[in-house]
Amino acid sequence: MEAAYTGSVCDSKGGPVDEQATRYECDVLIVGGGINGAAIARDAAGRGLRVVLCEKDDLAQHTSSASSKLIHGGLRYLEHYEFGLVRKALLERETLLRSAPHIMRPLRFIMPHDAGARPAWLIRAGLFLYDRLARREFLPGSHGLDLRSHPAGDALQPQFTHGFMYSDGWVDDARLVVLNALDAHERGAVVLTHARCNRPQRHPDGWSATLETEGRHLHVTARCLVNAAGPWAARFLLGATNASGGQALRLIKGSHIVVPRLFEHPHAYIFQHPDGRIVFALPYEGAFTLVGTTDVDFRGELDKVAISLEEIDYLCRLVNRYFRRQLTPADVLWSYAGVRPLVEDAAASAARATRDFRLEPDLAGAPLLSVFGGKITTSRKLAEQAVDWICRALGRAVPAWTELACLPGGDLYGPRPDKRSVLEFAAWSARQAGRYHWLPAPLLERYLRAYGTRVHTLLARRNSLADMGQEVVPGLYAAEIDYLMTHEWARGSADILWRRTKLGLHLAPGSAALLDEWIAAKQGALAL
Missing domain, CATH: 1.10.8.870 (Alpha-glycerophosphate oxidase, cap domain)
Incomplete structure (x- = not known):
C-alpha cells in the first residue's frame, strides 16, 4: 500500500511521508474517524488487513468527543429491559479500563435517593443485578449510603439523606479515538484526516473511491467498504453509495455544560430526575464539574450542532434541584453538544431509544458493512464483530486479538492488559x-x-x-x-x-x- 498524503498521516516512525502519493490499494476502506471507525481500523490492521481510514474532519471532532466521558454498563437501561446491552457493556468495562489506564479510570457514583422517584427497593434490586450481570475483577460493588455522614452529602440539598454508591468508569473520549487510530496506523493502516469520501463506486469485486483533501484528490481501490460515518451513516449509505435499504437512524442531540466545581470529593453523581431523565454530575479537569446530558431529537445541520438556551436552562435547574450551590446560565463556562446516531426503534422518547449497535452487511456486489448506533463502551466489541464479518467476506481466517492488547501508552506493566x-x-x-x-x-x-x-x-x-x-x-x-x-x-x-x-x-x-x-x-x- 502506498504512503499517505503528508499533513494527514504520519509514517510508522511518526514522521511525514511522501506527499505525492495519490493512489492506494487496500482490503478495507473505512469512512468515518469516530470511535467506531477508529476501533474497526485498529482491529482490522492488527489482523493483517490493508486498511485506509478516512475522516472528513479531525478524528473524534463530532459525536465521539461529545459524550458524557463514561465507560459504563448503562444502569438505566435495565429499566427498559435491555439486559443484553447492559451485560455486553459491563463485560467490556473492565477490559477497556485495563487496556488504557492512563486515559480511563474507575469512578464511584453517588445516587441520592429521591422519595418522589423510584422506590428504594427497586434501586437496590437494579444495583444487585448490575453488580452480577458480568464478572467484576477489581471494581467494587454497590452499597447503601447515609448522606448525612458521608462527604458526598455535604454538597446536596438537605432533603437527600440516603442514597447508593456503585462503580463504573471515566474515559477521555477524544483521546480514546486517537489512540485507536494510532494503534491502527502503527499496525500498517493509512489514516487520512480532512479527507472526504465522495461517491464510492461499487464493482463486482471491489470499490473505487475518490478522497478530496485540501484541493487534492486521492484515489482508493478497496475490496471492502465500511460505512462508519456516525450521524451521517444513513445519508452516506443511501446517497453516496446508491445502495438500497439501510437501517433507519434516530438522531439524538445530547448536550453538556461545564461549571465551576460543585463538590470537593472525587466521586460522581447520578440523578434520577422526576421527568425520567438520568443526568450525571462528574468531577472534571480538577476545577470544574461536568453536567449532562440532555436527550433531544435532532433535525438540523449535522456540522453545526450546539447546545440550546433551553437545554442550558434545563441543566441549571436540574443542578439547583439537587445541589446546595445554585447556578444560573451565566455560571456556564463551556458547553458542548453532539448528535448520537441511535438505531430507530419504537421508543416514544429520545431517552428511551436503544443505545445498542447494529451491523448491516451487504454482499450484493463487493462487500459493504454499515455501522449503526453504538456507544463508546461497546466500541471494541463492535469492532471485533465487524472485522470478524469482514474477514469472512474477504476469505481471511484471522482470530480476534484486541481483548488482550493494550492501547498505545497503556502498557505500564507489560504489553498485555493487567x-x-x-x-x-x-x-x-x-x-x-x-x-x-x-x-x-x-x-x-x-x-x-x-x-x-x-x-x-x-x-x-x-x-x-x-x-x-x-x-x-x-x-x-x-x-x-x-x-x-x-x-x-x-x-x-x-x-x-x-x-x-x-x-x-x-x-x-x-x-x-x-x-x-x-x-x-x-x-x-x-x-x-
Whole structure:
C-alpha cells in the first residue's frame, strides 16, 4: 500500500511521508474517524488487513468527543429491559479500563435517593443485578449510603439523606479515538484526516473511491467498504453509495455544560430526575464539574450542532434541584453538544431509544458493512464483530486479538492488559516523577494521564524545561505541539486545546489564536 498524503498521516516512525502519493490499494476502506471507525481500523490492521481510514474532519471532532466521558454498563437501561446491552457493556468495562489506564479510570457514583422517584427497593434490586450481570475483577460493588455522614452529602440539598454508591468508569473520549487510530496506523493502516469520501463506486469485486483533501484528490481501490460515518451513516449509505435499504437512524442531540466545581470529593453523581431523565454530575479537569446530558431529537445541520438556551436552562435547574450551590446560565463556562446516531426503534422518547449497535452487511456486489448506533463502551466489541464479518467476506481466517492488547501508552506493566495498571497507576506515576524530576508536578501528571508510556517518546532527549521549547500558551510547550502534530494528526488549536488536551478550559481568551499563529509561523518556516 502506498504512503499517505503528508499533513494527514504520519509514517510508522511518526514522521511525514511522501506527499505525492495519490493512489492506494487496500482490503478495507473505512469512512468515518469516530470511535467506531477508529476501533474497526485498529482491529482490522492488527489482523493483517490493508486498511485506509478516512475522516472528513479531525478524528473524534463530532459525536465521539461529545459524550458524557463514561465507560459504563448503562444502569438505566435495565429499566427498559435491555439486559443484553447492559451485560455486553459491563463485560467490556473492565477490559477497556485495563487496556488504557492512563486515559480511563474507575469512578464511584453517588445516587441520592429521591422519595418522589423510584422506590428504594427497586434501586437496590437494579444495583444487585448490575453488580452480577458480568464478572467484576477489581471494581467494587454497590452499597447503601447515609448522606448525612458521608462527604458526598455535604454538597446536596438537605432533603437527600440516603442514597447508593456503585462503580463504573471515566474515559477521555477524544483521546480514546486517537489512540485507536494510532494503534491502527502503527499496525500498517493509512489514516487520512480532512479527507472526504465522495461517491464510492461499487464493482463486482471491489470499490473505487475518490478522497478530496485540501484541493487534492486521492484515489482508493478497496475490496471492502465500511460505512462508519456516525450521524451521517444513513445519508452516506443511501446517497453516496446508491445502495438500497439501510437501517433507519434516530438522531439524538445530547448536550453538556461545564461549571465551576460543585463538590470537593472525587466521586460522581447520578440523578434520577422526576421527568425520567438520568443526568450525571462528574468531577472534571480538577476545577470544574461536568453536567449532562440532555436527550433531544435532532433535525438540523449535522456540522453545526450546539447546545440550546433551553437545554442550558434545563441543566441549571436540574443542578439547583439537587445541589446546595445554585447556578444560573451565566455560571456556564463551556458547553458542548453532539448528535448520537441511535438505531430507530419504537421508543416514544429520545431517552428511551436503544443505545445498542447494529451491523448491516451487504454482499450484493463487493462487500459493504454499515455501522449503526453504538456507544463508546461497546466500541471494541463492535469492532471485533465487524472485522470478524469482514474477514469472512474477504476469505481471511484471522482470530480476534484486541481483548488482550493494550492501547498505545497503556502498557505500564507489560504489553498485555493487567488490572495492576489500573490499581497501581499512582505507583507507576511516582516512578516517572523521579525520572522526570525537572518537570513541574502538575504538568507531568497531565502528560502521564494523556500519554501513558508514550510520555517517553514526548520527552525523549529532553533533560530540562528549557529543552521543551517555547511555552506557546500557558502549560503548552513546543515539544508537545510537535508531538501532537507529528504523531496524533493534530493540525490546529481546536484539535490540540479541546480534543488532544482539555487545556482550552484553563486558558485565557485569545489563546487559541496565539497557538494558531505559532503553528502557521512554524509551518511557514519549514516550507522555506
